[in-house]
Structures are given as structure tokens and as C-alpha cells.
Amino acid sequence: MMIIPPDDRGFTLGDGLFETVLAEGGRLRRLKAHLARLTSGCARLGLPAPAAEEAEALMREALVGARLENARAAVRLTLTAGSGGRGLDRPAVPTPRMVATAAPAPRPTTPARLVTASIPRNERSPASGLKTLAYVDNVLARREAQANGGDEALMLNTRGEIACAAAANLFWMEDGELVTPALDCGALAGTMRAAVIAAAPGAGLSIREAAARPEALARAEAVFLTNALIGVREVVSLDGRELRASPSVARLAAVAAQ
């Protein structure tokens, strides 16, 4: 098993990034998009980007090691700033550390019940757009949602606009148009978010990236979550209030599953 030394800056400071890739029958879905996001995240953090071949080899190794080549699985690739001395400063030349793990990832069979988190998402932190290892706010938001009868958190940014869910992006239908929070609202730059945006016109839907208040969800015809593992998942309630269903969700789920 791979091990992490206690001076790894991913462990000590959350100084690193991760990707969670869906594997189906040994195929790593949207791998290019994941590696492109990892590369741009490395640039944002000031870390050297990994070689794509090395990253892919590690992920495949993790999949085989966990005997999940024939399963629906989540392969997680973690890249950290590597070992470092005490304190915030990286070594002059950081040597990133990369590890991969794999786990079964059955598709969720139930729709989601969202609860608005009390912790706002800091849309002006680069960590909002990136999958950094600093995910403790999301962990707490999810816990809070579960304590309040939900199964996922709706995260608003510091201006009170919708950002995303704790572990997913958010979309909804408004006046016949598909809407999702703009990236500068603090939305994670999700790979499935990008796929849905790209697929929408082909499904006969216009798409808008917007700054929106949570009240928009009460008016919406359909609200759904997306991420690499769940694909598209319908949201049936927000803070205990039922939301309106829509056939668009099923249609987009079919597109996203391609």
C-alpha cells in the first residue's frame, strides 16, 4: 500500500489537489478533462503538473489493485506539494507526490434532498474553483445537511448567491432555460458540469451561467446535481420544501451518461 509521510504538505496543510474519475469496465471516463483540470489547478497553486501518462498509469494500477477493473468505480488521484519542512513555505523546488486509490462507486438510486449550509463558500478563494485538499468546509456542510434531514448541502457564496453543492454542481430549469451558477460565484469547475453545458444544446436546451439567489430554486421546474460519479441526480427538496420535477432531468441524465 502507498503510504504518506507525516511531512507531506497535502497532509499538513491541504496543499494539493485531487481528481475523482469514474471508471466503468476499466474505462476512465472523461480522463482528458480531469487531467486538464488537474494541470490548470497545478498552475494556479504554483506546482509542476504531472505527466499525463504517469497519472493515468497510477490510476489504472489502483483500479487493478482494488480488483475493480470490471466494476463501476471511483478512482481518486491525489497530487500534493510533496514533503516539506515546517511552516507554510514550500521547499524551493517542490517535488509533488501523487497517489491513486480506487473504490466501488454504485450510482445513487435516490434523488437528493438539499439543505442550505450555514457556512458560505468563499467565491474569491482559488480553492473554490479547484479540487484542493482543503475540503473541511464541505465536510462540515454535508454533516450539517444530514443533521437537518437532508443528504447533501446547498452552498451559497459570501454574497448569498448559489455556488454549488458540497460535492456536486447544481443546475435548474428556469423559464425553459437551463441555468447553473457561474464559476465566479464559487462553483467548482466540475467535469460533469462542463459536459452538461456542452450537451445541453444537443438536447434542445439553451444554457445560461448566472449569479442567482436561492429563491430561484423554489421557482425552478427541475433542480439537479452533477458530478463525475453520480452523473445527473435529481433534487426533490430544498430545506424540506418540495421542488418541481421535470422530464429534462432524465433527458440530461441520458446525455451525460454517454
Next chain:
Amino acid sequence: MMIIPPDDRGFTLGDGLFETVLAEGGRLRRLKAHLARLTSGCARLGLPAPAAEEAEALMREALVGARLENARAAVRLTLTAGSGGRGLDRPAVPTPRMVATAAPAPRPTTPARLVTASIPRNERSPASGLKTLAYVDNVLARREAQANGGDEALMLNTRGEIACAAAANLFWMEDGELVTPALDCGALAGTMRAAVIAAAPGAGLSIREAAARPEALARAEAVFLTNALIGVREVVSLDGRELRASPSVARLAAVAAQ
């Protein structure tokens, strides 16, 4: 050497806390205050708090293992939510993991040059008041300060008020009064911050915890940083502009060193 498995939630999600304790000649300074903060942080994160004896034993072991019993050293105690499955949710009964490391910690001999960070501190996230493992914003703020000719970052909150430095609390003298950002401005609940607040009246200084704009620093008579390792460190410039020195800094440094 202690090792961390790659499924540790501190590593994967920043789901944990740390304390950095100053050791001088084998004595762990302000240990009670550090362990009290760790305990309250655990409560905030929903994790069981460690036994004080176990935490202290680990720290002493790290100090001896690094042969630093007779040195000025930093002992870092890291507590994570332990190993967990994929995703944000903790196991039903998390088993925290605790590790300690020690490193030499010479006292800084130069005053600090602060540069204002472009990343705001999220004063409404519990992570702002706690030493969680999600420190990537601070890492980036420090890097930015260094790229701009400074050696430490001034972090403002989302309202534009002074919160703290990337790895220290901030104090200044204003109209004969000692001022420091209030905790609800996003200041870390620093052990040395608390010690300075407690020591100020004995040094003949009144103390005020406040929400303040960075302009206050330009007017201030003395600006200084505090943390467990540096004690008190004078700030000589902010964004390249010189700040006014004051004998109060030396006086408080002497008090804090006790």
C-alpha cells in the same frame, strides 16, 4: 517513522486539526492552552477529543525522536478524522489519528514586511477560527506576499476588515490602546494572541478587540505579529510603506516571552 495511509481524511479532505507548540529546553510552552484549543476545535468539527496525556506523550516522543529536547523547537501535533471511505461522509464512528513531529524553530531575527493578500479570509467559515488542515489559502497568500517583496501576508476578511496574517495574529497601537481583530473578523484564536491580551493590562496597556480596516495600520504607532513560535514580531512595512515603530513592541515581546 509514523506513516499516514492514503485513506486518512486529513490527507484526502483536510478533515482534521493541528497545534504547533513551542518547546524550549524540553518544556512544552502553553501546552494547556494548545490542548484546550484542540479540544474545542474537535467539538466544532464533531470529532472526539484526544486524551491530553496521550497527546502530550506523542509530542514528547517526537521531541526526543528528533533529538531536540535541548533546543528551541516546534512540535506539531496533527489530529485527523482518521481513515475513511470515499467521499465527504465520515464513518459512523470515526477513529481519529494523531501524529506528532518536531523540528528546530529558531526565533526570527528580522522584523516582518507584510503584503496584503488578494485572497480574502472567510470569516464565516469555522476553519477561520480553527487550525484545521485546510490551509491552502494561507499557503497561497504567503506565496503571493513573497512574490511581492514581503515575507508574510496580511489577510483581510470578505468584508475588507483585518483578520490576521497567514501564520500569525496581528496587533497594533492606536491612540495609546492596543488593538487586535476580533475573532468574528476571521482571526485565528491564537494561543499567543490570548497571552498578549491577558498580559497587556500588566504592561500598562488597555486592549480592544475590534473590526478594523487596513487603513488603521497606516495610522498605527506599532504593528506586530504573534504566534506560539515567534512570540512577538514587529512589522516594519505594509505593501512597501514603512510603518511607525514603538517601544511597546519590545515591552510586549518581553512579557510574551515569560
